[in-house]
Amino acid sequence: MNAIEIRNLSKSFRGMYAVDHLNMTVPVGAIYGFIGENGSGKSTTEKLICGHLVPDEGEIKLFGRDYTDAGVRVRVGALIENAGCFPGSSVYQNLRMQTINLGLENPDEEIRRVLEIVRMEDSANIKFKSCSLGMKQRIGIAMALLGDPALLILDEPINGLDTDGMRIMREILVDITQKYGCTVLISSHILGELEKIATHYGIIRQGKMIMEISAEEMDSRAQVFVSVKTKDMKGAGDALLAKYGNVKTEDGYLRVYDVNDTEELVAYLYEKGHVVSELKKNKIGLEEYYIELMSKKEAE
Ligand SMILES: Nc1ncnc2c1ncn2[C@@H]1O[C@H](COP(=O)(O)OP(=O)(O)OP(=O)(O)O)[C@@H](O)[C@H]1O
Numbered sequence: 001m002n003a004i005e006i007r008n009l010s011k012s013f014r015g016m017y018a019v020d021h022l023n024m025t026v027p028v029g030a031i032y033g034f035i036g037e038n039g040s041g042k043s044t045t046e047k048l049i050c051g052h053l054v055p056d057e058g059e060i061k062l063f064g065r066d067y068t069d070a071g072v073r074v075r076v077g078a079l080i081e082n083a084g085c086f087p088g089s090s091v092y093q094n095l096r097m098q099t100i101n102l103g104l105e106n107p108d109e110e111i112r113r114v115l116e117i118v119r120m121e122d123s124a125n126i127k128f129k130s131c132s133l134g135m136k137q138r139i140g141i142a143m144a145l146l147g148d149p150a151l152l153i154l155d156e157p158i159n160g161l162d163t164d165g166m167r168i169m170r171e172i173l174v175d176i177t178q179k180y181g182c183t184v185l186i187s188s189h190i191l192g193e194l195e196k197i198a199t200h201y202g203i204i205r206q207g208k209m210i211m212e213i214s215a216e217e218m219d220s221r222a223q224v225f226v227s228v229k230t231k232d233m234k235g236a237g238d239a240l241l242a243k244y245g246n247v248k249t250e251d252g253y254l255r256v257y258d259v260n261d262t263e264e265l266v267a268y269l270y271e272k273g274h275v276v277s278e279l280k281k282n283k284i285g286l287e288e289y290y291i292e293l294m295s296k297k298e299a300e
């Protein structure tokens with residue numbers, strides 16, 4: 001079953017499409033990385049799924065049911081823009097208010113549960129305004145997790161976080177999916193981070209979904225390349241170009257694509273009088289894949 005299934009979804013503002021006949025499929029249990037440049041329609045799509053905006057046309061199904069169905073709405077938690085917390089109230093008080101809004105039974109137990117998930121068991125009495133950005137983002141996730149949702153929608157939750165903050169967030173998101181069986185839709189610009197956890201990707205451009213792909217498929221499609229260093233980079237570059245065709249200079253290395261046999265490459269360079277001083281085998285990452293895809297679209 002799919003957690004989210006969107007067909008032909010559109011939303012326009014002042015006659016301009018923010019979301020333009022968009023299709024999207026998010027399988028249950030996925031961490032779905034939602035990628036697109038500024039203004040491409042990520043937040044609008046997420047607000048439509050959450051029911052914060054009304055679509056012009058199209059269909060949104062959550063767990064096989066229409067998204068307006070009350071039974072399905074309670075299974076969705078979201079953090080879009082900010083946590084909507086009262087700055088002068090403590091973390092606990094903010095969560096307590098939300099449990100009242102949601103009419104949850106056993107609020108204290110539920111608050112303990114979500115604080116544990118976001119690794120903030122010891123911070124319940126801190127005022128929201130005294131929390132760091134990383135903590136605020138985690139409180140936002142804790143708020144969204146109240147009531148044990150089956151689907152969590154997070155709009156740029158790792159923006160502005162430091163390395164440690166991002167690592168904790170990564171661990172939390174993996175926990176949420178693996179331990180609690182929750183599906184996560186996460187939009188982000190930080191592709192290197194997203195790549196470490198996402199199981200699926202959706203790439204949106206000008207309101208249209210231009211590609212949906214699983215991480216597995218992306219990995220198998222990712223071009224393999226070999227990076228080499230030699231004393232005479234220019235001469236070695238020319239020699240490689242003559243044999244392999246697809247050669248670039250990148251980060252001080254000569255990058256050769258689609259090489260099956262690295263030993264053959266080293267032997268070939270040696271034959272041409274170039275001794276390889278360094279060699280790395282690598283795969284194109286999400287960031288490069290994305291940039292390449294966008295430049296192809298630009299050229300169309
Ligand atoms: N309430 C609104 N009124 C008018 N235009 C809007 C509104 N919300 C979004 N838009 C427009 O819709 C388009 C898509 O915006 P959206 O916020 O969904 O993009 P985004 O992909 O989330 O961008 P970002 O990466 O900057 O967050 C933009 O052109 C934006 O200006």
Ligand SMILES: [Mg+2]
Nearest residue numbers: 042043044155
């Ligand atoms: Mg946005």
